[in-house]
Amino acid sequence: MLRVLKAGFYTTVQDSGRFHYRNKGVPVSGVMDEMSVFKINSLLENNESAAVLEITMTGPTLIFEEETYMALGGAKMSATLNNLPIKNYKVYEINVGDILSFGRLEKGFRAYLGVKDGFTTKEVLGSKSFYKPITKANRLADNDMVPFEVQKLFRPKISEIKVSSFLDDSVLEVGKGPEFDMLNDKQLEGIFSKTFTVAHENNRMAYQLTETIETHSISMLTSATIPGTVQLTPAGKLMVLMKDGQTTGGYPRVIQLTDKAICILAQKKGGDSISFKLL
Amino acid sequence: MNSPKIHIKPFGVHSVLIEWSNEVSEIILEKILHFERFLSREVFSNKEWELVPAYNSLLLINRTKQIDFEKISNDINNWYTQLKESPKPDRYLWRLPVSYDAEYALDLDEVAITLHKTKEEIIALHTGVTYTVYGIGFLPGFMYLGGIHKDLELPRKATPRPKVVKGAVGIAGKQAGIYPQESPGGWNIIGNCSVPIFDATKENPCFVSVGDKIQFYQVSKAEHNLHKIEAEVGIYKPEKIKIDA
Numbered sequence: 001m002l003r004v005l006k007a008g009f010y011t012t013v014q015d016s017g018r019f020h021y022r023n024k025g026v027p028v029s030g031v032m033d034e035m036s037v038f039k040i041n042s043l044l045e046n047n048e049s050a051a052v053l054e055i056t057m058t059g060p061t062l063i064f065e066e067e068t069y070m071a072l073g074g075a076k077m078s079a080t081l082n083n084l085p086i087k088n089y090k091v092y093e094i095n096v097g098d099i100l101s102f103g104r105l106e107k108g109f110r111a112y113l114g115v116k117d118g119f120t121t122k123e124v125l126g127s128k129s130f131y132k133p134i135t136k137a138n139r140l141a142d143n144d145m146v147p148f149e150v151q152k153l154f155r156p157k158i159s160e161i162k163v164s165s166f167l168d169d170s171v172l173e174v175g176k177g178p179e180f181d182m183l184n185d186k187q188l189e190g191i192f193s194k195t196f197t198v199a200h201e202n203n204r205m206a207y208q209l210t211e212t213i214e215t216h217s218i219s220m221l222t223s224a225t226i227p228g229t230v231q232l233t234p235a236g237k238l239m240v241l242m243k244d245g246q247t248t249g250g251y252p253r254v255i256q257l258t259d260k261a262i263c264i265l266a267q268k269k270g271g272d273s274i275s276f277k278l279l
Numbered sequence: 280m281n282s283p284k285i286h287i288k289p290f291g292v293h294s295v296l297i298e299w300s301n302e303v304s305e306i307i308l309e310k311i312l313h314f315e316r317f318l319s320r321e322v323f324s325n326k327e328w329e330l331v332p333a334y335n336s337l338l339l340i341n342r343t344k345q346i347d348f349e350k351i352s353n354d355i356n357n358w359y360t361q362l363k364e365s366p367k368p369d370r371y372l373w374r375l376p377v378s379y380d381a382e383y384a385l386d387l388d389e390v391a392i393t394l395h396k397t398k399e400e401i402i403a404l405h406t407g408v409t410y411t412v413y414g415i416g417f418l419p420g421f422m423y424l425g426g427i428h429k430d431l432e433l434p435r436k437a438t439p440r441p442k443v444v445k446g447a448v449g450i451a452g453k454q455a456g457i458y459p460q461e462s463p464g465g466w467n468i469i470g471n472c473s474v475p476i477f478d479a480t481k482e483n484p485c486f487v488s489v490g491d492k493i494q495f496y497q498v499s500k501a502e503h504n505l506h507k508i509e510a511e512v513g514i515y516k517p518e519k520i521k522i523d524a
Contacts, residue, residue, distance in 0.1 A: 019329060023331050023489065024485040134479045135479075173512075177290065221301060247417075248331070248414055248416025269288055277318070
């Protein structure tokens with residue numbers, strides 16, 4: 001068990017997502033930054049879908065009540081284990097009573113904590129990922145307990161990896177969305193020549209961008225959307241749907257982020273700059 | 280009979296979108312669901328694929344792999360032209376109780392005034408038609424219902440409410456629906472349905488599927504409250520009629 005002493009700003013359990021219910025309107029959810037989590041789970045020799053904690057902006061304070069092995073990744077948040085600084089993408093052996101805490105957000109926006117074999121919270125509709133009202137809670141609260149299996153005898157094949165960080169990247173590679181061809185030259189130029197600012201309205205459902213492009217009156221029937229879909233509202237605002245984003249929408253889906261671009265954006269916060277590059 | 284034309288578009292590297300002509304049509308919806316059923320049974324029976332139908336489109340999503348768009352476009356065209364008459368999926372008409380009591384029908388007075396009708400006339404129009412579920416999205420279990428009486432069409436509210444309660448029955452434009460959970464919302468609220476449309480504790484969390492039909496019938500506030508308690512303890516079952524389409 002992991003006891004949450006302080007929950008931090010927005011800490012959730014996430015795995016690779018909730019599949020096969022999108023036709024009933026259930027978002028896929030799952031970790032926002034798949035690339036960072038893939039590395040953590042690889043280091044811990046976990047299944048790809050092992051559940052981790054997704055830690056947003058301000059980290060929690062956590063006490064391990066059982067032995068395990070852990071690794072951090074994603075954002076850099078000045079993490080300490082029993083008050084000693086620790087590194088991302090390195091396996092640490094955990095003893096009963098060890099305290100993990102986080103300090104200043106140095107870079108990125110979402111950090112991830114993985115443990116050997118993953119967290120074992122209850123699955124709802126085939127996934128452990130938090131999403132209210134599918135799961136009871138939308139995030140962890142103070143004094144919550146997060147279960148995992150005790151692990152005392154793990155000998156990691158690789159105990160540490162150097163990763164080429166994408167936390168400084170700001171160019172999001174995109175493909176054409178289904179309504180791309182409805183854009184006029186001015187709108188195209190707007191999308192691909194401007195630098196956009198991430199608005200403070202950004203969360204696991206969607207990232208809004210502050211700058212607008214030319215307005216439109218394109219009318220379409222509601223149709224499916226996926227994580228990374230960029231919708232253009234009639235007022236000319238761009239809205240990037242993320243992992244908890246709605247499964248259908250009625251706004252033109254003008255561009256589509258690559259899987260990597262979703263990870264890059266997931267590490268951005270309000271005020272950060274991004275731009276789009278068409279593949 | 281010739282099948283209505285399809286248009287296939289790439290949508291990211293993991294999905295492909297099939298579109299029919301840009302109209303709300305039961306014939307097109309039937310074709311989409313027929314094709315969806317064929318694909319999910321004959322082609323994509325493994326757990327790698329998800330299919331999401333809505334109005335005039337069907338999205339095929341591969342969970343992990345990149346799709347070879349050229350190849351799958353060819354395959355889809357072949358499958359579609361070879362699509363044979365096959366047994367239709369079971370389709371249901373669900374009859375759902377609605378209380379139009381003033382406590383729930385927050386916009387009923389305003390809707391009646393705007394449309395120059397009495398409240399009773401609004402209720403009669405709302406309960407007098409059979410709706411088709413053209414899509415489920417926006418929220419888990421939120422149904423996009425087509426088939427609203429043309430005399431009930433009115434714009435959504437100028438300012439959306441920050442909070443609409445669970446079960447709220449709304450109308451907006453050519454659409455009707457029920458908010459399956461508390462959420463912000465801009466539709467005109469004219470009643471409340473006590474039947475939970477979405478229940479994450481069930482293996483099939485949403486009893487309605489795209490293509491099903493919905494009818495509303497009026498109940499008193501007392502009946503509404505009774506149904507609500509019955510639903511909470513799990514003994515209320517919505518009335519369901521099998522349709523032979």
